[in-house]
Amino acid sequence: MNVRIAIAGAVRACAMLAIAATMTACATRTPLLPDNYAGPTAVLKDSADMLSMSKADMYYAANINAVDVDNVRFATRRASEGRGALMLLQKVERRIPATPVKVEIVARTAYAMPIMAMTGTVYQVKGKVEFTPERDKSYVVRGKLGPSYSAVWIEEEAGGTMVGEKIEVNGSAELGFLDK
């Protein structure tokens, strides 16, 4: 009798854990701006350089004001799933408040398939940049990745003027196997 109760309890616990684990996939991303936000906004765009049809250097915002945001890396990964070595590079932009913002920006080599990243070279440089966007202006995350120098920064789309500071790595910014 006790054994049966113990087994039933274990099954119930497992079921609850499984439900909890499954439902985490349904968690929604916290919006950067509430739907009813009426304050001044600007636009922040991600950018990328396609190096082949399977590989790109991506420059994107990962986090704005402590809120994780969708970006070119995740959007491209979703679009490229199930397409083998073909990368479908996506264009991503988002509205940001035209008030002082703290943005975590990343420059990273991305591949169409994880196996390519494992066997290939992945450079990454990231850091936080603070700036105050001007109302209705467009900004772009730009960068450069290479064996001896890597950098990522934000600039005005129209004039190319850099805002905030430039995150730079002099020397190799290559990621180790376990960091990819």
Next chain:
Amino acid sequence: MKTFLLLCASMCALLLGGCTTYPTAAYPDSAIARVSASDLPRREAPLKLKMEVQWLRNGHAPETSAPRLEIAFPGPDPLVLRNSLEAAFRQTGFIVISEDDAAGTVKVTLNDVSDIAEAINQGVLLGEKWGDGYVTNKEELTMSLAINVGNKSANSPTVRGAFYSVLAKSRLPDDPRFQSIKSVQEDLFQQLVIRCLLSLNKDGSLQRLQAP
């Protein structure tokens, strides 16, 4: 026996389906003003030059062979590109490409600045769409010339041009602007060459090259 033949025919139809070619066409970008070779200064005999061609994609020399598993960017056939550029120079009447009795060299730098990511996305969407359809892509190029004759040299500014290419699944829409991609591309090369030479003429570089 009939069933076997039918099966073979069905298999052939399925396999050969992959060999069908997609109809393509192109038309020039009307936003860019056309120029004419008659605007160039007259020469008794065209300047004979050797030609070097450099093909870039977004300012970088494309990798000729992508690493294992990766798909390399498609690039132009070097011989076809060379022939098209030779024809473009010949039609200006100002320069002819000659390997034998050349007075100097002309280096042509062509940079493909098209949005290839957008083209790939459009192609995939078309392939996944049910039924017939077509996609239009803007193909943009920049060109610059570096001419060396003896100890004199002239470098043209970079000029930009574009055309639109159309690819359909089975049938192209009716459009009077449509021509073959080859002819539109050759026309663009010629326009770019003339615009480069006109810029060199405007700043006096062509006259300096011709001076004894």
